[in-house]
Amino acid sequence: xxxxxxxxxxxxxxxxxxxxxxxxxxxxxxxxxxxxxxxxxxxxxxxxxxxxxxxxxxxxxxxxxxxxxxxxxxxxxxxxxxxxxxxxxxxxxxxxxxxxxxxxxxxxxxxxxxxxxxxxxxxxxxxxxxxxxxxxxxxxxxxxxxxxxxxxxxxxxxxx
Numbered sequence: 001x002x003x004x005x006x007x008x009x010x011x012x013x014x015x016x017x018x019x020x021x022x023x024x025x026x027x028x029x030x031x032x033x034x035x036x037x038x039x040x041x042x043x044x045x046x047x048x049x050x051x052x053x054x055x056x057x058x059x060x061x062x063x064x065x066x067x068x069x070x071x072x073x074x075x076x077x078x079x080x081x082x083x084x085x086x087x088x089x090x091x092x093x094x095x096x097x098x099x100x101x102x103x104x105x106x107x108x109x110x111x112x113x114x115x116x117x118x119x120x121x122x123x124x125x126x127x128x129x130x131x132x133x134x135x136x137x138x139x140x141x142x143x144x145x146x147x148x149x150x151x152x153x154x155x156x157x158x159x160x
Contacts, residue, residue, distance in 0.1 A: 024048070024062050024118045037151055040158045042084050044077040047158070049147055055124050056145045057096050057154065061085050062120040070107060070119060081121060088123055091157035098125030 027036035027048060037049035039059065050058040061084050063077050073081075089101060102124040106113040 022066055022118050023115055024120065025066055028064065034151065037147060039151060039155045040084070040088075042080050044080045045084050047084055047088050047154075049151060049154070050122070051147065053124075053147075053150075055098075055126060056150055057092050057098070057125040059088055059092075059123050059154070060120040061088065061123065062118065066118050068107070068117045068119055070105070073119070085121060085123055087158065088154070091154055092123070092125045095153050095157045096125050099128055100126040102126055 027038055028046070030036050033039075033041070037051060038046050039049060040047040044065075045061055045063050047059050047061055050060055061081050063073060063081065065073070065077065067073055085103065092098060092101070102122065104122050105119060106122075107119060109116055
């Protein structure tokens with residue numbers, strides 16, 4: 001039997017059980033956007049790279065306010081969330097030339113939310129054939145680009 005080692009996933013698994021911390025609030029509080037992967041800050045929301053991406057360029061648009069329920073988000077924050085989503089989609093299009101996008105929210109544990117108390121909108125660029133045998137059979141993602149490079153490319157595209 002072959003083994004595929006992904007030791008970086010352990011930190012994700014270990015941190016997932018810590019319900020008292022919010023990765024988004026921690027990232028904001030760190031005031032170190034490059035290391036916390038915040039590629040752009042808006043007035044009410046920010047765009048952050050997914051530390052465990054499904055594809056290169058996988059980001060999340062997140063309100064500053066720690067809120068779990070979509071109905072509790074004020075209209076101005078929702079409006080900016082959609083404006084930032086348009087902006088990041090355009091930046092992804094110019095930078096990565098994807099063939100499509102997945103946009104979505106998982107609200108609540110039963111819906112598959114990895115961060116239960118702080119809603120966020122995933123934006124994933126997609127290409128035909130980007131789910132290869134490693135993902136399907138090996139349960140391992142193979143990314144062609146490291147997060148630092150993705151950060152630099154998207155930060156540049158979003159701030160031009």
